[in-house]
Ligand SMILES: NC(=O)c1ccc[n+]([C@@H]2O[C@H](COP(=O)([O-])OP(=O)(O)OC[C@H]3O[C@@H](n4cnc5c(N)ncnc54)[C@H](O)[C@@H]3O)[C@@H](O)[C@H]2O)c1
């Protein structure tokens with residue numbers, strides 16, 4: 001068994017997951033590149049590989065066509081928009097995720113980005129580090145109306161936290177669980193209504209893979225000028241160019257984001273804006289989440305090969 005590990009944080013704080021595979025006699029090959037691999041690099045690594053423990057690197061059709069021995073992709077994380085699922089299915093390649101392992105880490109982080117964006121915490125911090133004592137007035141989170149898009153694992157943890165801030169929750173999910181929403185006092189609404197009514201929007205649904213945007217200029221134009229948008233989901237949900245225009249024109253109040261259209265690159269125009277908080281796809285990487293994801297990614301492989 002040959003396993004390609006592309007994620008750099010896998011087994012970083014706990015050797016057990018890596019050791020479990022070594023004890024089984026599996027050969028482990030790592031990401032020599034120490035960055036998100038491009039298609040060519042992935043194509044060069046997947047030959048004779050039986051399994052991949054996959055980070056954010058893209059597994060395209062071309063990559064899968066080179067991976068003749070590949071049986072399973074164990075995604076170290078939950079987003080699978082970086083995998084050509086159709087081709088994987090055609091080739092009978094199993095895809096698993098580390099469900100519920102980074103849920104709390106990302107929910108905490110979404111609230112952190114929300115507070116930082118509303119209260120300009122990153123701006124005042126960087127000013128003070130340059131010896132500039134400058135107060136910046138912001139907006140409260142408590143008592144606000146928050147639109148939560150995607151009421152799955154992370155969305156639900158975010159809802160729990162927002163309830164502690166006495167927020168009114170408007171919710172949207174493509175496969176909505178009405179009982180859950182009723183129990184949690186979440187008002188289910190169509191996206192358009194939420195765009196108009198909410199003070200804050202936070203995204204917790206999968207990324208779009210068809211090139212369409214969930215939020216583009218049309219949606220941004222519907223929002224209050226005091227709107228704060230938080231994105232710890234995927235950049236493909238938002239038209240970045242339209243977002244930058246809206247932020248420049250102060251059409252909305254702020255944007256806190258962990259995700260970008262061309263990771264690891266960041267659109268340079270963001271850097272000139274003081275109403276954004278930028279984070280390098282960092283929401284999932286708490287020590288606790290890394291440990292849970294590392295164990296689960298390996299257990300998913302072991303479970304799969306047990307049945308073979
Ligand atoms: N920034 C990060 O590091 C980070 C970490 C983990 C997850 N994520 C992103 O967050 C997303 C959510 O993660 P999760 O663990 O909560 O996943 P999940 O599968 O538990 O929840 C996703 C929810 O979105 C809903 N949904 C699916 N398609 C939708 C659509 N078109 N419109 C509205 N809702 C839709 C589903 O019904 C589900 O309830 C992931 O897909 C991933 O892209 C990012």
Ligand SMILES: O=C(O)[C@H](O)COP(=O)(O)O
Pocket residue numbers: 007054055056076077078079080102281284
């Ligand atoms: O989908 C996820 O779980 C997160 O985006 C974290 O994974 P990544 O940083 O490896 O993309």
